Structures are given as C-alpha cells and as structure tokens.
Amino acid sequence: MRPTALHADAALKNYVIAMFNGYRSRFMNQQATSNPALPVRIYSLHRLEFWRVLLILTPWMLANLLTPDINPGLFLPDQPVDGQDAEGHLLGPVIRFTVFDTQHKAHLNFDSHLGHYLLQPLIFCMERYPDAEAVLTAWNLLAENRKRKTIYREYSREVSRREIFTRLGETKPLERS
Secondary structure, three states: OOOHHHOOHHHHHHHHHHHHHHHHHHHHHHOOOOOOOOOOEEEEEEEEOOEEEEEEEOOOOEEEEEEEOOOOOOOOOOOOOOOOOOOOOOOOOEEEEEEOOEEEEEEEEEEOOOEEEEEEEEEOOHHHOOOHHHHHHHHHHHHHHHHHHHHHHHHOOOOOHHHHHHHHOOOOOOOOO
C-alpha cells in the first residue's frame, strides 16, 4: 500500500511523474519504439471504486496506472516485481481483477515508495507520434472506434422473424386477394 504522504492527488501525481522520469534513461535505450521528444505527463486522475487511475504518457507508452486506496485482495505472484524484471522490462506479470462487475487485466509492478500498482498499456510504439497531442488524438480515435464497434455489435444481433413482424405490426399488413 502506498504511504499516507501519497494519499493527496497532487503528491501522487508528482511522485508518479518523478518515478517514470527515473525510468527514462533505462527504457529509452532499450525501446527502439520510444520517442525522446515526448514528456512524462499525467493527463487525468480519477477514482474507480477504491482505485485511483492515472492516465500517464511516457516516451515509451501511454498507459493507465492504477493504485489502490485499500488492499484490493489480489493474488500476488511468487516472482519478484520491483518495477522491472530480470531483463529490465517495465511490465510485470499480468493480473486479472474486477471493477464494477467488469473484468480487467493489467501488469503488476512494485515501487519501494508507491507500493504495488497496476499498469494497463494503451499505446506502444511512440516513435510515430510527433508530440503528446498526436498521441492523445490517436487514443481518442481508437477509443471512439471501440465504442462504435460495441454499439454495432449490440445492434447487429440476429433478430427473429417474430420480432421483425412485431415491429412491422405498426404498419397495415398486406391484404390477400
């Protein structure tokens, strides 16, 4: 669990930015898809049940960072999770969890000051984006397309003949001669 000093939203934002700036040199050298022109920046912080969710941009990814206000009771794997694994990767093992009756998955990570936190990568391959605005525009477009697909799936279900004729019942049926 994170210390009480990080319970204030501003303190949490400042710490997460500093933490990811500390990762900058390590991951900029390893990630061929990184973009050194991009900053480490928090774009939003909101609460989802007992989680605080930060939308964070880094030179190597756009991600949601989730940190709990209380112990979420998630199963922690036996392998060590210390902000990077043996190969130096930022993403730890995948954890599945439920928020508002919806299944989610994220990568479990640990920072000695922040404690355990989850990362949900949203966009990798940052080298194609000239600036932070382009990353956010791409993410918004992707999110809008996902929303449209969900709506399309809801309306594209099979409809029975009975449903069709019930809906058409408002119009006058054809008379047989």
